[in-house]
Amino acid sequence: MPEPLLAVVGATGQQGGATARALLDAGARVRALVRDPAKAGDLAGRGAELVRADLQDPDSLRTAFRGAQRVFAMTTPFGEGGPEAEVTQGISLADAAADAGVEHLVFNSVGGAERSTGIPHFESKRRVEEHIASLGLPATIVRPVFFMENLPWMVATDDGEVVVRMPLPAGVPLQMIAVADIGAVAAAVLLDPSRVPSGSIEIGGDERTGEQIAAAFGERAGRPGRYEAQPLDGLDEDSRAMFAWFGTPPAYRADFAATRALAPGLQDLPTWLAGTGWSG
Template identity: 50%
Template sequence: MNPRTTGTIAVFGATGQQGGAVVDALLDHKARVRALVRDPRSDRAQALAARGVELAAVRADDPASVATALAAVEGFSFMTPEANSLQEVEAEIRIGTTLIDAAVEAGVPHVVFNSVFGADRERGVPHHDSKHSIEEYLRKSGLRASMVRATAFMENFASVLAPSLEHGEIVLRLPLPEDVALKMISVRDVGRVAAALLLDTAEAPGGVIELVGDELTGPQIAAAFGARAGLPARYEALPLSVLPSDLDKVMFQEFAKAAEYPSDPAVVRSIEPATLDLAEWIRATNWTAPADVAVS
């Protein structure tokens, strides 16, 4: 990918997971990156500086500081903290609108917002509703804008959704019916797609791209991990009642509903041909089976 945008790209959220992936992808293409951070002295900010990233101190409640940090940039990538309650929804929307207002004041040529799959439909899920509001505000701002809507992260299978090894068998348990396909994307590819848009080597159709790298049912996901481990695998669909909070229950209900909406991974691959499917992500992350719980 040869960048057509050669000026500085600003990234808000650069010390986080998604923003960090955007920075990684931009640096891979030798782009000049300015990270908008709360504390330039933090370890994560200093790690970015060590890689050649320019640091700009901003306050999310101070539009002037953000507008100053966005001066003369050619692109701006931002994501907002995930809202888990009504109060956090309101706070997330305030941050989003502040960033958009600052981009308008600075005359940023192109803004890319890391949103979430389904944000075009208000659905009663806090972090969907907040991003829906931010998307709408961005559309009305007059800025050239692109929305990248992420689905479930494959990285969850390395942590909260990790399969187990039980009596020599890979076991995956999710509160998702076994005939429902989960839409997934790797965080790495969220960054790569956003970078392609920011560098003007690709465009999002209609200003929106829904990020789906793979779409598999629970049994298919389990089989992918079993194939990697060279072991038999099985899937167990759990009831929503096992989840610790109402928010978690609503989120998994949304994962199930998302399967009803069509998606086309080919659109993502037209922008980033090396987009990982789940089997490729498993290999790329060098996933290995955990210790067998049957072994004392």
């Protein structure tokens, strides 16, 4: 039997790219769905088949999925139209996968989506999850926690110190994961969906308070680290709801052991910082 063909949506983006690279590292047959093939030369050079597709064009998705046995799909709430547009994207993706006869869909959602958080971009992903379930399409829902890649935007230097400022109360732990590890988990599930028999998994790589995050950044930069909790005022509605949820634990509930079983190279924050070359 030939190896299954695995289609990856958003293969030039963060999560899709990480998934495509992990699959190629494993020697899988990969079809990379991209809007601009010129930006995916590295994937083509590693053997991926490039197919032009657009989340706004359901016909292009059905064509791109045709012949693929398994699909990795994700949506984003941060473009034009916000979370409502994300729901539309997700429904189109799921419908296209079902129409194309895909055997298994791996949908990247968000940790806590199933727990009625009230966070707009969590609720939009939950609506996509519900639509996937309504189709009866075999699927695995992967729910990552906070991205480590978001942390450097909250870091500054002040009088020789590394200062982390977040709208998160002092002493409250935040679960986090590196995007590369999200890709490793998604790839593992695409290669063998039976590895998540429950059909869903919340994934994380580390858990640290604001003070511990600041200490990790400070140690990496060779400077003292300081944490300053910020108020929720001034955040947009979505971010305010998310950080308010973070601040009243338990919020994220990642299964760290199951994550590591799927991604043996799972990174904690210091390991991820070292790998990025971040130095302050």
